[in-house]
Amino acid sequence: MNPPSGGIDPASFAPRLVAWQRACGRHDLPWQRSRDPYRVWVSEIMLQQTRVDTVLRYFEPFVRRFPGVRELAAADLDQVLAQWSGLGYYRRARNLHAGARQVCEIHGGELPRSRAELETIRGIGRSTAAAIAVFCFDRPEAILDANVQRVLGRAFGLPRPATAAARRDMWRLAEQLLPRQDLAAYTQGLMDLGATVCKPAQPECLVCPFAADCPRELAPPAASPARRRAPRRSLTRVLLWARSGPAQAPRIWLQRRAGHGIWPGLWCLPEHDDQAGALALAGELGELLRQRELPAVVHQLTHLELRLHPLQVVLRPRHRVTDGALDGGWFALDEALRLGLPAPVRKLLTAARAAGD
Numbered sequence: 001m002n003p004p005s006g007g008i009d010p011a012s013f014a015p016r017l018v019a020w021q022r023a024c025g026r027h028d029l030p031w032q033r034s035r036d037p038y039r040v041w042v043s044e045i046m047l048q049q050t051r052v053d054t055v056l057r058y059f060e061p062f063v064r065r066f067p068g069v070r071e072l073a074a075a076d077l078d079q080v081l082a083q084w085s086g087l088g089y090y091r092r093a094r095n096l097h098a099g100a101r102q103v104c105e106i107h108g109g110e111l112p113r114s115r116a117e118l119e120t121i122r123g124i125g126r127s128t129a130a131a132i133a134v135f136c137f138d139r140p141e142a143i144l145d146a147n148v149q150r151v152l153g154r155a156f157g158l159p160r161p162a163t164a165a166a167r168r169d170m171w172r173l174a175e176q177l178l179p180r181q182d183l184a185a186y187t188q189g190l191m192d193l194g195a196t197v198c199k200p201a202q203p204e205c206l207v208c209p210f211a212a213d214c215p216r217e218l219a220p221p222a223a224s225p226a227r228r229r230a231p232r233r234s235l236t237r238v239l240l241w242a243r244s245g246p247a248q249a250p251r252i253w254l255q256r257r258a259g260h261g262i263w264p265g266l267w268c269l270p271e272h273d274d275q276a277g278a279l280a281l282a283g284e285l286g287e288l289l290r291q292r293e294l295p296a297v298v299h300q301l302t303h304l305e306l307r308l309h310p311l312q313v314v315l316r317p318r319h320r321v322t323d324g325a326l327d328g329g330w331f332a333l334d335e336a337l338r339l340g341l342p343a344p345v346r347k348l349l350t351a352a353r354a355a356g357d
C-alpha cells in the first residue's frame with residue numbers, strides 16, 4: 001500500500017513514536033519486566049478486549065498460580081477457569097490452556113520463536129504472535145490489533161478496513177512502517193498510543209506526537225464505534241440458588257454450563273426463563289422447605305444486559321440426586337468459590353459468605 005500523500009511522513013512515523021514511547025509510554029507493566037515468552041503470551045491474551053487496569057488485577061495471581069507453560073498444561077481446565085474468573089471472554093482461557101498443552105506436546109514446553117510457528121498455537125493470532133516474536137525474540141514483525149488499526153487509520157487518513165483486501169493493505173502498511181531498530185519500543189509505542197492517547201471515542205490529540213500533521217487531529221467523537229454500537233439487548237433470567245444442609249454449613253447446587261454461549265464451561269447457579277422452571281428443578285433436587293426472592297442483579301455484557309433474579313430455596317435433598325447428575329453437584333461455599341464462576345454469581349456467593357448466609 002502506498003501511504004496517502006500529505007499528512008504524516010511515513011519515514012518519520014517510527015522515530016517519532018519511539019521517542020514518544022521512551023518519554024511518555026508505559027514502562028512498568030508487570031509483563032514488561034522480563035522477556036519470558038510465557039508471561040508475554042499470557043498478558044497479550046488477557047489484554048484482548050480488556051483494559052490494562054483490569055488485567056493488572058489478574059495477571060500476577062495467574063502467573064503465580066501457573067508460573068510456566070508446563071504448570072498451565074498440567075492444570076485442570078477447571079482450575080484455569082477459576083483463576084480466570086471475572087476477567088470474561090472465557091474462550092481465551094480455554095484456548096490458553098489448550099495452547100499450553102500443544103506447546104508441551106509439540107515444542108517440548110518452549111514457545112517457538114518465529115511468528116509463523118507461534119501462529120499455529122491455539123488462540124494465538126497473527127498480531128499476538130508478532131508481539132511475542134518482537135518482545136521476546138527481536139523478530140521484525142508488525143502488529144495490527146484493533147487499537148493499532150485505529151491509530152494507523154487515523155494517522156494516515158485510512159478508513160476502517162472492512163474487507164479482506166483492505167485488511168491486507170493495512171498489514172502491508174504496518175510492515176512498511178516497521179523500523180530497522182528499536183522494534184520493541186516501537187511496538188510498545190503503538191500499543192501505548194492506541195490505549196492511552198488515540199482512544200476510540202475521544203482521542204487526546206493535544207498530547208499526541210502526531211498532532212501537528214495527523215489528518216485526524218480533530219477526529220470527532222461522533223465517529224466513535226461506541227456511538228454506532230447496536231443497542232444492548234436486555235435479558236431477564238431466574239437463578240435457582242438451591243441450598244441444603246445445616247444453616248451454619250450450607251451446600252449449594254451448581255451446574256456446569258455448556259461449552260458454548262455465555263460463560264462456556266463455568267459453574268453457575270442454574271438459570272431459567274421463569275420461577276416455574278426454577279422450581280421444577282428445585283423439585284427434582286429435593287423437597288422444598290422454604291423459598292425467598294432476592295434482589296435482582298444487573299450484569300452488563302458487551303451486547304447484552306442481563307437481569308438476574310436469584311430465587312433462594314432451602315431443600316431437603318433427594319438421595320437419588322448425586323453429584324454429577326443434572327450436570328451439577330452440591331458444594332460448600334468455600335469449594336464453590338474456588339471454581340470458575342461467572343462474575344455476578346461469584347459476587348452473590350462472596351456476599352453470602354461474608355454475611356454468614
Ligand code: SF4
Nearest residue numbers: 154198203205208214
Ligand atoms: S493526532 Fe489524534 S487522531 Fe491522530 S494519531 Fe494522534 S491521537 Fe490519534
